[in-house]
Amino acid sequence: EDQVTQSPEALRLQEGESSSLNCSYTVSGLRGLFWYRQDPGKGPEFLFTLYSAGEEKEKERLKATLTKKESFLHITAPKPEDSATYLCAVHRGRTGFQKLVFGTGTRLLVSP
Amino acid sequence: DVKVTQSSRYLVKRTGEKVFLECVQDMDHENMFWYRQDPGLGLRLIYFSYDVKMKEKGDIPEGYSVSREKKERFSLILESASTNQTSMYLCASSTLGRATDTQYFGPGTRLTVL
Known part of the structure; x- marks a missing residue:
């Protein structure tokens, strides 16, 4: 069964304290994370799409990486405004419509 | 920028009402x-539409139906609302053709x- 697991469930950081969020997945034929x-x-706001192992993408203090079994969202020198829930989703490797499987998210709190 | 809007931010209904x-x-x-x-439980797909008047069931379609009469508008219908349908409902859209195209969400x- 296709599955996405995010860890930790919650993370509390001090402003400036870098860390990483994990998204591990089991899916037959990943076509995008x-x-x-x-x-x-509020509704989810798109950050990144990763297509193949080894790919990396960056946006401000965020950097996403992908391996064959997991993805990491690295947060460098976070600020309080980075506090949010971060969701990971994978697209299943079947033809047809874009069916995504979501993880339950990591709640990030950054304290000043 | 992609703009997806939803008709209400908050809604309160009674059991048995059509929503x-x-x-x-x-x-x-x-x-x-x-x-x-x-x-x-995360986000779970209820229904999907890939064209006007076309629809596909998602993972949890029971108790719901949908309507897409115009390309820009997609309606979710709760035929007879029940307390276990209390939830946050999110609409999303994406382009056709590339299966990995990003889904953009409403509020x-x-x-x-x-």
């Missing part, structure tokens, strides 16, 4:  | 999706069924 940011009471 | 949730996107996307999000509708 997505990272989203979600603020409380 | 309509509407979603509109302004980027001429072919694909539209309805998800529900519950604590500890969500928090539905409470009493």
Whole structure:
């Protein structure tokens, strides 16, 4: 069964304290891995798409990496405004419509 | 920028009522999706549409139906609302043709069924 597991469930950091969030997946034929940011009471906001092992993408203090079994979202010198839930999703390797499997997210709190 | 809007941010309904949730996107996307999000369960796909009047069931379609009469608009219908349908409902859209194209989400509708 296709599955996405995110860890930790929650993470508390001090401002400037770098860390990484993990997304491990089991899916037959990965066709894309997505990272989203979600603020409380709002819809997910797209961050990155990764397509193949070894690929990396960066945006401001965030960097996403991908291996054959997991992805990491590295947060460098975080600020309080980076506090949010970060969601990972994978696209299943079947023809047809874009069916995504989501993890349950990592709640990040960055304290000043 | 992609803009996906949902008709209500908060909605309170009574058990047995028929509920309509509407979603509109302004980027001429072919694909539209309805998800529900519950604590500890993540986002789960209810229904998907890849063209006007076309629909596919997702993982949890029971108790829901959908309508897509125009390309930009996708409606989720709860035929007879029940308390276990209290949830955050999220609409998303994406382009057709590339299976890995990004899904863009609306702000969500928090539905409470009493």
